[in-house]
Amino acid sequence: MSFPWAQHYQPKAPFMRWLDEKLPLPRLVYNAIGGGYPVPRNLNYAWNFGVLAGFCLVLQIVTGVILAMHYAPNALVAFDSTEHIMRDVNWGWLMRYAHANGASAFFVVVYLHIFRGFFYGSYKAPREMVWLLGVTIFLLMMATAFMGYVLPWGQMSFWGAKVITGLFGAIPFVGEPLQIWLLGGFAPDNAALNRFFSLHFLLPFVIAGVIILHIWALHIPGSSNPTGVEVKSESDTVPFHPYYTAKDGFGLGVFLILYCAFLFFMPNALGHPDNYIPANPMATPAHIVPEWYFWPYYAILRAFTADFFFVPAKLMGVMAMFSSILVWFFLPWLDRSPVRSGHYRPTFRKFFWVLVIDLLVLGYCGGSPAEEPFVMISQIATAYYFLHFLVIIPLVSAFERPEPLPFSITEAVLGSDKKAVLGENTTPAT
Amino acid sequence: MATDTGTADSETLATEDGVRRRDFINIAAVSAAGAGAVITLVPLVSQMAPSKDVLAESTTEVDLTPIKPGQAIKAMFRKQPLFVRNLTAKEIAAANAVPLSDLRDPQSLEERTKDGKLNWLITMGVCTHLGCVPLGAGEGENRGEFGGYFCPCHGSQYDTAARIRKGPAPKNLEVPEYKFETDTKIVVG
Incomplete structure (x- = not known):
């Protein structure tokens, strides 16, 4: 679906006309991310992260498939084959560092993409399905990254x-057999390593499939925008290509500069030195931490230190950790405010930034040793996290008085609802 | 379906409530295919369970002769550390002196050892908090405030009966299933 004024795909070359009749794939691309997709004219750089996340997936698949050509998923040789990639394989060090830092980069842009959604209310009707699919992609990403x-x-x-x-x-009850079934043994060993490799190879392609659904669902109502006001007329939109391909291209350049800074100048900054010691089931590292992108959830997991009614502390921690993301699935129905954008929601806006700080605090605690004061800070921050989604968001959306919305996107951009004329703002100042 | 244009005698085959022979074939075929699909899941799911070679390694024999009182060794059981400890009389007394009501996971030393073998404490070397390997089995390792085991990950402390006394772990170190084959040999698992 698209707006009635969307440009139509008109193949000029005879071959493209022939192809369009047989397999209209170029038409599909044109309507999805080309000139045939009208997009609100006022998107800011917060709207770059979807394309950047797509780029990261491609980067991870390309480097990952290459790494799989040189890696051996067997507990006896897996560590050695990783070092073989680093030392012997031509450009192997680049592929592995690009893949390891690519995972971090992927999470950076996806977190920014999600928080764009939080702030601008992108999860609200009519885009709930886009949001639900997005949370699903995030869960799949977490599983893939862990494995x-x-x-x-x-x-x-x-x-x-x-x-x-x-x-x-x-x-309870099924936990231990389930764990043995998942690992194919009583502790992580060859069986677990092998199946993790198999699934780590599979899941990115599942993610690619869900991304197609995510974009499909997005194209039904069309993209949201910083005002949260829906598109009313042709003057509210510009074609995706060349306007946003250019804007996303610029964002991609900035992203690549930062990514390459890590890749070439501090490739191990986000890793952990203990992972250069071969796995030893008989000795535990002094301080076990996951990768940085899991720290907030790890803090929530460890925040439960005492039994809660009849629920053991450990189970409580596990449930809280999973709930911390599952609660996002309910967000479109927890936030009842008809106004989407945080720009016009003064109270919501303040709580949004408190949530950002809360998550940063949780992340810091999750990366720290499990000792005071971090345990207590994690407990307070965890309580606030759930309070935000389950109490604050519904209450704010019920009682907040939003600021007046612009009549249209065009009015928000130009100050009046007149039709934009090409080049009218380009007169150089004298 | 509005009208039945099947075989000429389909009208006569229909029962009073309109059920035709074809409906029966339909349900039977889909049920058979469905049952087949479900049965196919059995190998797909159970291939993930531990394989024969993993299960074959699921018992471990430990010779107790070299372990002097006060010493402990780390053995391997199901790819996880197993602590085998020969308690001194003093350590047994220390464990028995603690009232059960003081414990997070109340168990006496007697319940955690075999009859008449109070000095042989056999436990998994897996902290019940998040699965780290506690210190205290090796010579000169930190045994914590209670003289048993100390987990360096999150500071759980176990006493001389490997019972949780302090820190985040919820349970005592697990006592695996084992039996004394002879007075100096145990079979675990």
């Missing part, structure tokens, strides 16, 4: 796998 981190079979890989699969052991 990928196990593959080098270093100390952090092994103990990370042990701690995370140990979480399933907290489930």
Whole structure:
């Protein structure tokens, strides 16, 4: 679906006309991310992160498939084959560092993409399905990233796998058999490593499939925008290409500069030195931490130190950790405010920034050792996290008085609802 | 379906409530295919369970002769550390002196050892908090405030009966299933 004024695909070359009749794939692309997709004219740089996330997925698949050509998923040789990639394979060091830092980059842009959604109310009707699919993609990403981190079979890989699969052991009755079934053994070993490799290879393609659904669902109502006011007329939109391909291209350039700074100048800054020690089931590293992108959830997991009614502390922590993301699925119905954008919601806006700080605090605590004061800070921050979604958001949306919305996107951009004339704002100042 | 244009005698085959023979074939075929699909899931799911070679390694024998009182060794059981400890009389007394009501996971030393073998404490070397390997089995390792085991990850402390006394772990170190084959040999698992 698209707006009635969307440009139509008109192949000029005879071959393209022939192809369009047989398999209209170029038409599909043109209507999805080309000139045939009208997009609100007022998108800011917060709207770059979807394209950047797509770029990261491609980057991870390309480098990952290459790494899989040189890696051996066997507990006896996995660590050595990773070092073989680093030392012997031509450009192997680049592929591995690009993949490891690519995972971090992927999470950076996806977190920014999600927080764009939080602030601008992108999850609200009619885009609930876009949001639900997005949260699904995020969960798939977390599973993929976790299993990928196990593959080098270093100390952090092994103990990370042990701690995370140990979480399933907290489930009453079925927990322990479930954990043994997941691992194919009583502790992480060859069986677990092999299946993690298989699934780590599979899941990115599942993610690619869900991304297609995510974009499909987005194209039914069309993209949201910083005012949250829906598109009313042709003057509210510009074609995706060339306007946003250019804007996303600029964003991609900035992103690549930052990414390459990590890749070439501090490739191990986000990793953990203990993972360069081969996995040893008989000795635990002194301080087990997951990768930085899991720190907030790790803090929530460890925040539960006492039994809660009849629920053991460990199970409580596991449930809270999973709920912290599952609660996002309910966000479109927890936030009842008809106004989408945080720009016009003064109270919501303040709580949004408190949530950002809360998550940063949780992240810091999750990366710290489990000792005071971090445990207590994690507990307070965890309580606030759930308070934000389950109490503050519904209450604010019920009682807040939003600021007046512009009549249209064009009015928000130009100050009046007149039709834009090409080049009218380009007269150079004298 | 508005009208039945099937075989000429389909009208006569219809029962009073309009059920035709074809409906029966339909349901039977879909049920058979469905049951087949469900049965196919059995190998797909159970291939993930531990394989024969993993299960074959699921018992471990430990020779107790070299372990002097006060010493402990780390053995391997199901790819996880197993602590085998020969308690001194003093350590047994220390464990028995603690009232059960003081414990987070109340168990006496007697319940955690075999009859008449009060000095042989056999436990998993897996902290019940998040699965780290506690210190205290090796020579000269930190045994914590209670003289048993100390987990360096999150500071859980276990006493001389490997019972949780302090820190985040919810349970005592697990006592695996084992039996004394002879007075100096145990079979675990």
